[in-house]
Amino acid sequence: MxxxxxxxxxxxxxxxxxxxxxxxxxxxxxxxxxxxxxxxxxxxxxxxxxxxxxxxxxxxxxxxxxxxxxxxxxxxxxxxxxxxxxxxxxxxxxxxxxxxxxxxxSKIVAEGLPFAATDTGRVAGVARETGDMLGKLMGLxxxxxxxxxxxxxxxxxxxxxxxxxxxxxxxxxxxxxxxxxxxxxxxxxxxxxxxxxxxxxxxxxxxxxxxxxxxxxxxxxxxRLLGKPMQRLDIVAKSTGTERYGIDQTAPGMLFATVRTNPARGGGVLSLDASRAEAMRGVVKVVRIPDGIGVLADNTWRAFQAAQAVEIEWGPAPWPADTEALFESIAGAFETRRDSRLKDEGDIKAALAGGADVEAEYRVPFLAHAPLEPMTAFAWFRNGIMELRAGTQIPRFAVRTARRLTGLPEDLVGLYALPMGGSFGRRLEDDFIDQAVRLAWAAEGRPVKLTWSREEDMARDFPRPAAIARGRGRVEGGKVAAMDLAIAAPSVSASQMGRLGVPTMGPDTAIVAGAWDQPFAIPAYRVTGHRAPETVPISSWRSVGASANAFFHESLMDELIHAAGADPLEERLRLCTHAPSARVLEAVGELSDWGTPLAPGRGRGLAFCLSFGVPCAEVVEVTAEARGIRIDRVFAVAEVGRVLDPVNIENQMQGGVIWGLSHAMWGELTYAEGRAEQENFDSFQAMRIGECPEIVVRALESGGPVRGVGEPPVPPAAPALANAIFAATGQRLRALPLARAVRFV
Incomplete structure (x- = not known):
């Protein structure tokens, strides 16, 4: 170590x-x-x-x-x-x-509070201070x-x-x-x-x-360091292949392990026969674990093969079995399960009494995290001590899980956190560490490295939830006059925190984050969240609720602005009540030469989202060719308070844009018989190098609170792309992934 x-x-x-x-x-x-x-x-x-x-x-x-x-x-x-x-x-x-x-x-609790980042009032300030203290008291x-x-x-x-x-x-x-x-x-x-x-x-x-x-x-x-370009400390190791991730761990006498569990999570095992697997070369033991089996062998490949050789009859999923039924469950929440109404300005009923100029429904699918390094953990139980090595975002929860399973006191369980080959929120869960502890306990005295197959990693993900939004709005005198957005989705907080044993209360702001808290002054403006029943266990995914809600909000906003005959940038600036956000919108307009003519078949789309305290605006340029849509350029601007490393901010913003665009184009998990149909990267497609546009970014510094930029560039990408396709083709796309309706080249 x-x-x-x-x-x-x-x-x-x-x-x-x-x-x-x-x-x-x-x-x-x-x-x-x-x-x-x-x-x-x-x-x-x-x-x-x-x-x-x-x-x-x-x-x-x-x-x-x-x-x-x-x-x-x-x-x-x-x-x-x-x-x-x-x-x-x-x-x-x-x-x-x-x-x-x-x-x-000290900041993690504040993200879930029902106060917009633009709210600098006394009550919001006290709530944030209380959140800081709660994070401290809980040792989060x-x-x-x-x-x-x-x-x-x-x-x-x-x-x-x-x-x-x-x-x-x-x-x-x-x-x-x-x-x-x-x-x-x-x-x-x-x-x-x-x-x-x-x-x-x-x-x-x-x-x-x-x-x-x-x-x-x-x-x-x-x-001398901060504010200037820095070379990352891990750049040489990651560039030369010498970085040691969880999947690279070794120890003398180590056993190699994998698991195979019910792809319909929670369905359990009705029957199994491990006799053929136990007789295979290199197999040391087949171990029963919750919802399936683990295999200990002398190398990972043999463990994989033995896991597949176990004959298992799976129990059915404890939720609706297919995608259509899951969406029906979500849609039902609009009628019976209102969770929040954190934005309710003006008289929306009166404003829409004469009918809506725009009325639309939008949908986003379940999405896998799919990090390149699948779930993996090293565990070694010897001499009464449990040693863990793993990439995890929640190390204290992981130690608590090991103590719960083993009964060992805190000073006899240790965890060394390793760098991760991606996470995007997936390693906010500790299910793979739970399994590694169980297998190490069964192999007492010998170190165990658990590695999931890619198929297991996809099937047993805790995905981003699917969601539906219904929007209405009215325009008057060339301006947006009313906007009413209702969003239905299951609760990430209830699902994820429930697994960690952390109580949740009140509305789940993640259901409406990136929609209710946007800095616009529309005369009649309402955002309502509806909590859908818990079905597929879900979790945080890079930019959490804002990843879907920016698509909903900015798609509806763009439709209303078009109906008003206004300019998408000018109207957003007219409505904007937050100076840093206005500067971001102005800067992205300048950066992208907004308003200059484009050739026929080309279009620009604009989207904005304030998430995690960071205003971020993006402009996407596309060309509609005979063979499909080509994304030409993307311009992204964010306000971060102070730039501490311009190189890393550029990398984070470009990476967030690619992540957002890639999933907007292709990403979805669909379900049949209670299990995800996408099992590997051939069916869960991502943007290829040849499809990646030029990405130009700018970070603004107001001198205000210093913010992180890992997630804020993600939410505006999907709506900016959809709005650009509309500008180029006249086709409104209201459901992701966009590849269901258009072809990308």
Whole structure:
């Protein structure tokens, strides 16, 4: 095991001990002056300074507890600490640390509150502060909701500044020089006479100090790392194929495992015969697990083959069996299951009393996460200790699951978080870790690496929910006068949080996120959410509710603007009540040369969505050829408060556009006999390189709250594409995927 697995107390749980020391220092507040209770346990020459900075004889280790999924989380977390610590980014090692309440996410709860990001009122502010405290009290160590940067921006810089202050104090005492006369540079404290004391030699003394109550953070004008292009710390490993993901884990004597479970999740097993599989070459054991079986073998391929050789009769799905019936279940919610009405401005009934100028129904399908690395986890139960290695966005929940299954106390279960080959929200679940623990328990003493087949990964996904929207609206005098949008979908919160044992209450804002909270002043404006019955178990998918609701909202908005005879950009700007959002719309218009003539058969489509606190607007240009629709260019602009790494923001925005367009074109899960019909990438198609357009992005900086940009570019992509197709062809597309109605080339 790398990193923290090598720098602590005894055996495997060394990493846990070190992080526990950080927790004791800083779980309540980074400014609490508590000494580390682990000082006596640390090897000579090692010190823990705050929960995020560890120094040993070989240098500085920065703890980066938010999960790395390809989004650059490790690098930006390290940069936030290193900036204040005055240490070059390429001179540090990083480690995710062991799961601990110290690494709670202070912003994740706020994403589910029924307050728009534009609401700066007192009640909204108190609610957000309460959400922060709730995340702290519950120790919610979660990566998601584009919160890594907002959550870490102040906290990680403070951690670096505190560690720097402690090192300066240690140097002052050694040299007899006032702290105010000492400076830091490149991992050393420097005296006026040029004497340099490295952080490594100062660490033991600094580790015995109390953390300072207050520190002064650098002004952005003094930044050496932040705000400038950075090379990601993992770029060499990922470019050379040497990065070690969960699927790459090895250990002496390791068993290779896979699972085969009911593709109609929850249907159970009616009967099974494993005799043929157990007699196959290399098979060690077939193990019964909930909803199916696991196989332990001497390599992954043999485990796969044996799993398929088990004769199993599956029970039926406990929900409607096919796609049509699932949509009927959703549609039924419009009549009986109102969940929220968070937007209700003006008198919509009066505005539409004379009839609607536009009335339409929109649909989006279930969508798989389908990360390239399928679900995988390493587990080893030996000498009464359960060791886990896995890519996960919820490490503390994963440890809790292992404890529940084994009955082991917390200090005998450890998890080392690994980089992931994609997630898009799928690794917010711990079902694969549950299975790995069960199989390791059955193979006591031998390490086990569980790897799902691609077919298992698709069949047993917790997809993004399907949803239906019904919209009506009226125009007057060339302007949008009324807009009424009703959305029906099952609750992601109830499904996902229910599996994690976290209670939910009140309306599920995810059902209407990206629709009710948009910054437009329409005289009569209403958005209603209807909670459909729980059927297929569902989960968060990159940009969650906004991924569907931006398509609904911006499609209806575009139809109304067209009915009014207005310009899509000018009318949105007229209606916009939020200055940062207006700047984003203006910037995307400038970037895309909006309003300039296009050749016949070409069209531009505009869409906007404010999600995760980030206003994002996109313009898609298409050409309608005889052989189909070609996407030519995409222009995307987002307001992020402050740009911390322009290269990574560009990558994230381009990736979000591709993700959104790809699924708008092709993505869907359909169901028959209670199971998903798409089993691999041949049937769950994605955008190919030749189909990818030129993507031009711009990030704006208002100086306001710093925001994350991993998800906000996704929601506007689908409606911008659909609106562009309308502009080029006159054909309105109201259901995804668009490839059901047009051909893409």
């Amino acid at each position: 790398a990193g923290m697995g090598k720098i602590a107390r005894r055996g495997f749980l060394i990493g846990a001990a070190t992080v526990a020391g950080g927790f004791a220092v800083g779980v309540y507040s980074l400014r609490q002056p508590y000494a580390s209770p682990l000082s006596k346990d640390l090897p000579p020459g090692m010190a823990v300074l705050t929960p995020y900075v560890v120094i040993d004889r070989s240098g500085v280790i920065l703890i980066t507890p938010r999960a790395e999924m390809g989004q650059g989380a490790t690098t930006i977390q390290a940069a936030l600490i290193a900036e204040e610590l005055d240490i070059p980014l390429d001179a540090v090692r990083t480690d995710p640390g062991m799961p601990a309440p110290a690494y709670y996410n 160590q979660i990566t998601g909701g584009s919160t890594t940067v907002p959550d870490g921006y102040d906290r990680l810089r403070q951690a670096g500044a505190m560690a720097r202050a402690m090192l300066i104090t240690a140097a002052s005492r050694r040299l007899g020089v006032a702290e105010a006369e000492l400076t830091t540079e490149a991992g050393a404290v420097i005296a006026p006479d040029g004497t340099r004391l490295s952080y490594v030699e100062l660490a033991p003394a600094a580790g015995r100090l109390l953390e300072p109550r207050q520190v002064t953070l650098k002004d952005p004008s003094e930044w």
